[in-house]
Amino acid sequence: MKKHTITEAILLLEDGTVYKGKSLGKIGTSGGELCFNTGMTGYQEIFTDPSYFGQVVVNTVSHVGNYGVQVEEVESDRVQISALVCKDFSQYYSRKTAEGSLQDYFEKAGIVGICEIDTRSLVRHIRDKGAMNAVVSSEITDIEELRKRLSEVPSMAGLELSSKVSTPEVYDLQPEDIKYRVAVLDLGVKRNSLHNFMQRGCEVKVFPYNTPFEEMEKWNPDGYFISNGPGDPAATQVAVDSVKQILEKERPMFGICMGHQILAHANGVQTYKMHNGHRGLNHPVKNLITGRSEITSQNHGFVVDADQLLSHPDLEVTHINLNDNTIEGMRMKNKPAFSVQYHPESSPGPHDSEYLFDDFVALLEESKNKIKL
Incomplete structure (x- = not known):
């Protein structure tokens, strides 16, 4: 497995809150409604669930990617989330039956993400403030440019998907x-x-x-x-x-x-x-x-x-x-x-x-x- 080039990444929330961390998946920019999932396992099923289309998912579990991916654990024919936010993202996996890494899986699917941020702080914030739109970028560092990108993300209310x-x-x-x-x-x-x-x-x-x-x-x-x-x-x-x-x-x-x-x-x-x-x-x-x-x-x-x-x-x-x-x-x-x-x-x-x-x-x-x- 090739080693992923890690860059700085930014998570910008609709209310102006900024988190800085490290990149995962594809280098790029993506936005959607920010929401958190409290599941301790089953990340591949979550990421391929069509109900998550158009959303930036925060995994509250500490480690994501540690058991890799395999074909029979998908819930649709593609990754449906807009982006991933997590604490510790593993490029390597230990499960013998895994067919590849989550990193390679995301790169092929064109999914961007951010890791190495305090997800406890983030979840407490959106738990109190409510689900809101956000944008994740591992290629843009200018906050004003990210605000412009974020303004183009549609509200989930009234959205047919x-x-x-x-x-x-x-x-x-x-x-x-x-x-x-x-x-x-x-x-x-x-x-x-x-x-x-x-x-x-x-x-x-x-x-x-x-x-x-x-x-x-x-x-x-x-x-x-x-x-x-x-x-x-x-x-x-x-x-x-x-x-x-x-x-x-x-x-x-x-x-x-x-x-x-x-x-x-x-x-x-x-x-x-x-x-x-x-x-x-x-x-x-x-x-x-x-x-x-x-x-x-x-x-x-x-x-x-x-x-x-x-x-x-x-x-x-x-x-x-x-x-x-x-x-x-x-x-x-x-x-x-x-x-x-x-x-x-x-x-x-x-x-x-x-x-x-x-x-x-x-x-x-x-x-x-x-x-x-």
Whole structure:
């Protein structure tokens, strides 16, 4: 492995705060919304999660890059983050099964970053001030020039990004024994979600984010999955329209993260941008139906309005976040549809929530039995 040339690097925040450190990845400049992830492992899955498109990620764990990268740990076909901020970045790795270094991986992907800064100070700052835009550069040292670059970074509020990460064309994945057919509306789907369906005997056909309902319905699916994705759900109206039609036809539907928010909008319940969002592998959630709690993997900056949801006659809260009581799950009382704000495919993360895929398969089976009758 060739040794990377380390240069000075600068992180400039929207409020004028400046951090100086060392470069990682490609020499260059990049910006986006600055947010932090509290996960202790799984950095490659985080970096390739489409929900992080357009964001500068701060890893709160001290060491990043120490176990390298390997193909099976990606969640999409490319690195999705805009830039990385971390404390200690390792150009070398110790895992025997690794196929390369994170440094080489970032260079090939064109990802810039900064390390050797006090990430504890940075996280405390944005935890108090809220998520904000930032720019990282290992080629520009002029702060005024960086301010100009930062001013060109769009606000995440009102930003539609599913079109940037969704599949450009339909594709199909089949298990050996097909029991059900699930149409996936790809707003930025993670690969492990598709694998979870296939493990349960579901053939999945993945459709671009703007596919009309009528086009998906031609495939005659048993149910629909509305995926996670980046950006502001309120700006993704095309998906909201599709979900409304799915509900009108009373097709079984399961939504995750962005899909959860889109289901809310389809019922007239609004979302809003959070002060910081939830990003990590250790968020406690309580299932109000079973009374059990689970440790969850999360990555979202918007949340469903609790007051509007609680007053909606056709919606029921099923999960809440035990840290801040925000809505983490809901289901419809009069339709076979439910959703969660977190990531039950948990890649990376714990497996406490995989039962939700089983719950959806049970809905598919129930629907098929009704059709037979």
